[in-house]
Amino acid sequence: MIHKARKxxxxxxxxxxxxxxxxxxxxxxxxxEHWIEIGPGQGALTKPLLDMGIRLDVxxxxxxxxxxxxxxxxxxxxxxxxxxxxxxxxxxxxxxxxEKMRVIGxxxxxxxxxxxxxxxxxxxxxxxxTFMLQKEVVERMCAPPGSKTxxxxxxxxxxxxxxxxxxxxxxxxxxxxxxxxxxxIKLTPHHKKPVEVNNFTxxxxxxxxxxxxxxxxxxxxxxxxxxxxxxxxxGIDPVRRPETLTLAEFAAISNAVQSxxx
Ligand code: SAH
Numbered sequence: 001m002i003h004k005a006r007k008x009x010x011x012x013x014x015x016x017x018x019x020x021x022x023x024x025x026x027x028x029x030x031x032x033e034h035w036i037e038i039g040p041g042q043g044a045l046t047k048p049l050l051d052m053g054i055r056l057d058v059x060x061x062x063x064x065x066x067x068x069x070x071x072x073x074x075x076x077x078x079x080x081x082x083x084x085x086x087x088x089x090x091x092x093x094x095x096x097x098x099e100k101m102r103v104i105g106x107x108x109x110x111x112x113x114x115x116x117x118x119x120x121x122x123x124x125x126x127x128x129x130t131f132m133l134q135k136e137v138v139e140r141m142c143a144p145p146g147s148k149t150x151x152x153x154x155x156x157x158x159x160x161x162x163x164x165x166x167x168x169x170x171x172x173x174x175x176x177x178x179x180x181x182x183x184x185i186k187l188t189p190h191h192k193k194p195v196e197v198n199n200f201t202x203x204x205x206x207x208x209x210x211x212x213x214x215x216x217x218x219x220x221x222x223x224x225x226x227x228x229x230x231x232x233x234x235g236i237d238p239v240r241r242p243e244t245l246t247l248a249e250f251a252a253i254s255n256a257v258q259s260x261x262x
Pocket of ligand 1: 012041043045060065085087
């Protein structure tokens with residue numbers, strides 16, 4: 001059966017064997033590992049992953065593709081197919097006691113951000129995650145302070161994970177051909193968070209506020225949250241631009257604001 005790609009499920013199937021080979025090469029999968037693949041589609045990555053001897057759970061939303069996968073991987077002893085929406089899937093429920101799983105997915109780009117944040121709630125059972133995403137999103141996730149693409153997403157992701165831009169994937173590697181260039185990112189959740197944040201939600205709000213006024217000075221962008229002298233007390237020059245601040249500096253601001261409120 002040739003499956004007709006469905007736009008509403010963000011289906012762009014990988015067919016470039018060299019890219020598939022490069023992805024597999026970057027994973028260094030070991031036979032005893034437990035993997036999760038999100039959006040297996042027609043198995044472009046599923047097949048070579050299984051060939052590496054791993055145990056694999058796949059989560060696919062499109063019921064027609066689930067049927068296709070069931071037929072094509074008929075009762076494969078190391079594969080479990082879940083007909084489900086990855087956005088609400090209980091990933092932690094797949095892990096055996098004390099086990100950490102590895103995650104891979106060529107994700108539909110429209111759900112990539114909410115899905116990543118859903119997965120980040122389960123990092124206790126996740127060793128690492130390798131994703132195909134829109135190149136611009138990968139760049140933002142990996143951007144260091146001071147760079148043009150650095151912003152809220154960079155800081156939020158880097159709080160949870162080490163982020164690594166692996167390589168670009170051109171549009172022609174997919175069928176149908178998407179409008180954007182893609183890239184592979186590797187996310188490795190930190191065992192211990194790089195900074196201490198008393199109130200993560202609050203830090204998120206402060207970062208949103210800071211970047212909503214990207215071209216203003218920090219003093220002006222955060223006027224309603226923290227005053228100039230408190231910023232200076234933290235060793236942060238109030239006339240800096242928000243995009244020059246590190247995660248540690250945003251954490252310091254957030255922690256200070258909390259103590260001011262108390
Ligand atoms: N991994 C395959 C398919 C990529 S296309 C390949 O590389 O060729 C994206 C896949 O994600 C499709 O199979 C699509 O049906 C599936 N998908 C879309 N939304 C999903 C969701 N919310 N949960 C799980 N799978 C989803």
